[in-house]
Amino acid sequence: MAAGRLVGAPVPRMEDARLLLGQAQFVADLEAPRMLHMEVVRSPMAHAAINNVDVSEALAFPGVRLALTGEDVLSYGKLPSIDLAGPGNAALQRMLAVGRVRFAGEPVTIVVADDPWIAKEAAALVSLDLTEMPFSLDAEEASGSSAPVVLYPELGGNIIHTARQSVGDVDAAFAEAHHVVDATYRVHRYLAAPMETRGVLADPTGAGRRITLTSSTQFPHLLRGFLAGVLGLSEGDIRVIAPDVGGGFGVKCEFYPEEVLAVVAARKLGRPVKWIESREEHFVATTHAREQVHHLRAAVDAEGVVTAVTLRSVTDNGAAAATLSVTPASISSAMLRGPYRVPNYRAESHSVVTNKTPLAVYRGAGHPQAVLCMELTMDRIAREMGIDRVELRRRNMLTPADMPSDRGTAIVLAGAVIYDSGDYPGCLDRALELAGWTSRAEREADARSRGKLHGVGISCFVEETAIGPYETGHVRVDGSGKVTVLTGASPHGQGTATAIAQLVADELEIDIASIIVHHGDTDVVPDGVGTFASRGGAIAGAAARLAARKVKEKALVVAAEMLQAKPGDLVWAEGEARTATGASMPLAAIAGRSTAWNAMPSGISSFNLDEKAHHQVPGIAFANATHVCSIEIDPETGELEIVGYAVVHDCGTVINPMIIEGQVLGGLAQGLGGTLFEELRYDEKGRLATKSFADYLMPTAADMPQDVALGSMESPSPLNPFGMKGAGEGGTTGSVAAVAGAVADALAPLGVTVASDGPFTPPAIRRLIRAAETAKVA
Known part of the structure; x- marks a missing residue:
C-alpha cells in the first residue's frame, strides 16, 4: 500500500500470504x-508418594539414548513464578x-530416543x-484451616497467596444500606486449545556448547x-x-518443565532433542484456566x-504455582x-x-470472572x-469527567489501577443502539409465540491492557530505501507485524511494502518482553514508531x-x-550517504540510519x-440459540x-x-476425565x-505517545457475562x-x- 495515512486504515495483513501458502515453519516442522x-x-495418579522409578528396561530398549528421573535433575532450580x-x-x-506427585499428568521421567515412536x-x-495418597479437588475446602489434604507441608496450608484490596469505609456503607445483595458465583474450569500444541527443539551444537532453544512461546526473551x-x-x-506459533492465548505465556528438560537432555547427549x-498431554499438562468461586455482597442506597x-x-490454582500463578x-x-x-470496596x-x-x-x-460477578450483581439489584x-x-457509571480515576486497587506486576480515559456511558448507549434495544x-x-424464552444480557467492562514494563523497537534503513x-x-x-509496519510507514511516510518486521529471535532482537496482556500493538508499536521518528530526525540532519x-x-x-524551494532528497539517498564508507555527515554522531527506542510504560x-447478547431458549429441550450480538469497543487510537x-x-x-460448551471434569480418582476433543466440546x-x-469508539490514552490501548482480549472478557446475563x-x-x-x-439449562x-x- 502506497504512502499515506495508514494508521486507522484496514490494511491487509502482511503475515497471511505465507501462512495461507503453507510456508510457515512451526516447531513440529x-x-x-x-x-x-x-x-x-x-x-497416572492425582496424589502419591514416589517409592521408586525404574528406568532400566527403558534404557535397555534399542534406540534409547537417555532416561532421567527427578533425582537426576535435583540439583537444578525450580521453575519460577x-x-x-x-x-x-x-x-x-x-x-x-x-x-x-501432586497431579495426574505431572512429569516424572523423560526418555530420549532416536525417533518419537521408539521414545x-x-x-x-x-x-x-x-503409593496413592488422599487428594483434593475442592479449592474452597482446601483453603480452610482444617483442610484434609495439604499439598506442601512446609507451607502449613494450601493458600499460596492472598490478594487484598481496600478502598473507603465499607462497614459504614453497609450500615447505611437501603438494600443488600448477597451472592455466590462459580466460574468453571476450562482451557485454551490453540491449533498448535506446545513444542520445543533444543540444539546444543553452537560454539562453546551454546544452546539454541526453539519453542512455541509467547515470550522468548523472558x-x-x-x-x-x-x-x-x-x-x-x-x-x-x-x-511461527499457532496460537497462544496465554498458555504459551508460561515456562514449562519440558522446555528445561529438552535443554538438559540435549546438553547431556550433545545432540539436538x-x-x-x-x-x-495438552489437556493434562498445559495450564488450565478460569476456575474461581466469588462470594460477593453489595450495599445499595434507595436510588x-x-x-x-x-x-x-x-x-x-491446581497443584503448583505457575509462571503467572x-x-x-x-x-x-x-x-x-x-x-x-x-466508592467503598474490600476484597480478599x-x-x-x-x-x-x-x-x-x-x-x-x-477479567471475565470479575465482569461476570459485577454484571450479574447489577442485574440482580435491578x-x-x-x-x-x-x-x-x-x-453507577463513571463518566469522562471522572478521568483519570484512581480506583485505589492494584494488579500484581502491572501496578496501580488508575483509569486513564474512556466514555463508558457513551459506549453503553452505542451498543444498545446497535443491538436494537428499544425493540x-x-x-x-x-x-x-413460538414457545421460546427470550433473554438479553448486557456486559460493560474495563480491562487492563498495554502493560509494561517496556518494549523495544529498532528501525534501520538501507541504501535501497x-x-x-x-x-x-x-x-x-494477532497481525502485530502489520500494525507495527503501519505505524513506521506513517512516521516515515513511505510505502508499507518497503518494510519488513522481524521478531522472536533473541540473537536478532537482543532485548524485549513479549506478547501478552494486549500489549503488542500499543507498546511494541509505540517503541517502533519512536525509533522511526529518531531515524527521520537523523535523516533530516543528513539531508540538510x-x-x-x-x-x-x-x-x-x-x-x-x-x-x-522545492529541492528534495529521498530516504534511500539519505541512507546511502549515512553509511560507513562515506565521511560522517556533520551534525550526527553515528553512521547509518539505524536507531533504537525503548518505550517505558508509565502506567496501565x-x-x-459493552457487549449485548440476545438469546432464545427452548424450555422443553434446553437448547439455546444466540439470535443477536452487538459489541462496541474502545481501545484508544485504532491502528x-x-x-x-x-x-x-x-x-x-x-x-x-x-460459556456454552467447554468444561474440564475430573473423575473419582482425581484424574482428568476430559482428555480429548471427543470429551471436550469446542465451538465451531x-x-x-x-x-x-x-x-468502535476512540478515547486516546494519555499514557501512550500515540494514544493506543490494547484490543486482544475484550471479545472474551465481555462475552462471558453477556451470555450468562442473557440466560439469567x-x-x-x-x-x-x-x-x-x-x-x-x-x-x-434443563x-x-x-x-x-x-x-x-x-
Missing part, C-alpha cells in the same frame, strides 16, 4: 542433524517430580512404584532468562527462537446507587467494580493449590429493586548537508526531506467495551480496524466456547452468531437464578429449570 526425540512419562513472592514459593514446580514405546516400560536462572547459565549462553506435545462491595474469592486472582479482585463508581482473594493441573492465565486472565437495568448502570419487547413477544524493523514483541497470529540547507528549514513529506492503559475486528470476533468465539463456526454488529434474563420468569458462567448446555420448578413446589 523443524529438523536438525542427528536429532533425538523426547517422551515424557507422567503421573514471577508474580508470587513469600512462603507460597514452596509450591514452585520442579521439572520432574521428586518425593511425591513412546520405551516410555511405556518405565516402572513407577507409587524464556531465555528463566532458562538461564534454572540451569545456572549466562543468558549469553542461550539463544531462544519463537518461530525435540519434543512435541500430544493433544492429550440504586451501589455504595459498597465486598468480595471473598478462591482461585483453584496469582495474576487471575489479582486481576479479578482489582477490577471487579469495572466501570462503576462503588485466595490462590489455593489442589491436586489438579496447574492453572494460570488465559485470554482475559481474571430486578430486586424494580429499576430498569440500563438506568441502574447509568446511575426487545417485540422480539420477546415473537419468541414467546528498504526498512527493517526489529521488535521485542513476539506475535502469534546534502541539500546545503539548515535542518530546521527542511520538512519531511512522502518519504523525503524537502526545502521550501485501560480499554473498555487497523480490520485486525481489531478479527481480535474481537476471535475473542468472542472463545468466550462463547467457555456454525455456533457463532450469524451476525455480530460491531462498533430468559429464565428469570421461571424463577431461575443464574450464579455461574455455565457451561449452559441444554442438559444444564437442570436449572427443573430445580426452579422443584423449589416452587416445595
Whole structure:
C-alpha cells in the first residue's frame, strides 16, 4: 500500500500470504542433524508418594539414548513464578517430580530416543512404584484451616497467596444500606486449545556448547532468562527462537518443565532433542484456566446507587504455582467494580493449590470472572429493586469527567489501577443502539409465540491492557530505501507485524511494502518482553514508531548537508526531506550517504540510519467495551440459540480496524466456547476425565452468531505517545457475562437464578429449570 495515512486504515495483513501458502515453519516442522526425540512419562495418579522409578528396561530398549528421573535433575532450580513472592514459593514446580506427585499428568521421567515412536514405546516400560495418597479437588475446602489434604507441608496450608484490596469505609456503607445483595458465583474450569500444541527443539551444537532453544512461546526473551536462572547459565549462553506459533492465548505465556528438560537432555547427549506435545498431554499438562468461586455482597442506597462491595474469592490454582500463578486472582479482585463508581470496596482473594493441573492465565486472565460477578450483581439489584437495568448502570457509571480515576486497587506486576480515559456511558448507549434495544419487547413477544424464552444480557467492562514494563523497537534503513524493523514483541497470529509496519510507514511516510518486521529471535532482537496482556500493538508499536521518528530526525540532519540547507528549514513529506524551494532528497539517498564508507555527515554522531527506542510504560492503559447478547431458549429441550450480538469497543487510537475486528470476533468465539460448551471434569480418582476433543466440546463456526454488529469508539490514552490501548482480549472478557446475563434474563420468569458462567448446555439449562420448578413446589 502506497504512502499515506495508514494508521486507522484496514490494511491487509502482511503475515497471511505465507501462512495461507503453507510456508510457515512451526516447531513440529523443524529438523536438525542427528536429532533425538523426547517422551515424557507422567503421573497416572492425582496424589502419591514416589517409592521408586525404574528406568532400566527403558534404557535397555534399542534406540534409547537417555532416561532421567527427578533425582537426576535435583540439583537444578525450580521453575519460577514471577508474580508470587513469600512462603507460597514452596509450591514452585520442579521439572520432574521428586518425593511425591501432586497431579495426574505431572512429569516424572523423560526418555530420549532416536525417533518419537521408539521414545513412546520405551516410555511405556518405565516402572513407577507409587503409593496413592488422599487428594483434593475442592479449592474452597482446601483453603480452610482444617483442610484434609495439604499439598506442601512446609507451607502449613494450601493458600499460596492472598490478594487484598481496600478502598473507603465499607462497614459504614453497609450500615447505611437501603438494600443488600448477597451472592455466590462459580466460574468453571476450562482451557485454551490453540491449533498448535506446545513444542520445543533444543540444539546444543553452537560454539562453546551454546544452546539454541526453539519453542512455541509467547515470550522468548523472558524464556531465555528463566532458562538461564534454572540451569545456572549466562543468558549469553542461550539463544531462544519463537518461530511461527499457532496460537497462544496465554498458555504459551508460561515456562514449562519440558522446555528445561529438552535443554538438559540435549546438553547431556550433545545432540539436538525435540519434543512435541500430544493433544492429550495438552489437556493434562498445559495450564488450565478460569476456575474461581466469588462470594460477593453489595450495599445499595434507595436510588440504586451501589455504595459498597465486598468480595471473598478462591482461585483453584491446581497443584503448583505457575509462571503467572496469582495474576487471575489479582486481576479479578482489582477490577471487579469495572466501570462503576462503588466508592467503598474490600476484597480478599485466595490462590489455593489442589491436586489438579496447574492453572494460570488465559485470554482475559481474571477479567471475565470479575465482569461476570459485577454484571450479574447489577442485574440482580435491578430486578430486586424494580429499576430498569440500563438506568441502574447509568446511575453507577463513571463518566469522562471522572478521568483519570484512581480506583485505589492494584494488579500484581502491572501496578496501580488508575483509569486513564474512556466514555463508558457513551459506549453503553452505542451498543444498545446497535443491538436494537428499544425493540426487545417485540422480539420477546415473537419468541414467546413460538414457545421460546427470550433473554438479553448486557456486559460493560474495563480491562487492563498495554502493560509494561517496556518494549523495544529498532528501525534501520538501507541504501535501497528498504526498512527493517526489529521488535521485542513476539506475535502469534494477532497481525502485530502489520500494525507495527503501519505505524513506521506513517512516521516515515513511505510505502508499507518497503518494510519488513522481524521478531522472536533473541540473537536478532537482543532485548524485549513479549506478547501478552494486549500489549503488542500499543507498546511494541509505540517503541517502533519512536525509533522511526529518531531515524527521520537523523535523516533530516543528513539531508540538510546534502541539500546545503539548515535542518530546521527542511520538512519531511512522502518519504523525503524537502526545502521550501522545492529541492528534495529521498530516504534511500539519505541512507546511502549515512553509511560507513562515506565521511560522517556533520551534525550526527553515528553512521547509518539505524536507531533504537525503548518505550517505558508509565502506567496501565485501560480499554473498555459493552457487549449485548440476545438469546432464545427452548424450555422443553434446553437448547439455546444466540439470535443477536452487538459489541462496541474502545481501545484508544485504532491502528487497523480490520485486525481489531478479527481480535474481537476471535475473542468472542472463545468466550462463547467457555460459556456454552467447554468444561474440564475430573473423575473419582482425581484424574482428568476430559482428555480429548471427543470429551471436550469446542465451538465451531456454525455456533457463532450469524451476525455480530460491531462498533468502535476512540478515547486516546494519555499514557501512550500515540494514544493506543490494547484490543486482544475484550471479545472474551465481555462475552462471558453477556451470555450468562442473557440466560439469567430468559429464565428469570421461571424463577431461575443464574450464579455461574455455565457451561449452559441444554442438559444444564434443563437442570436449572427443573430445580426452579422443584423449589416452587416445595
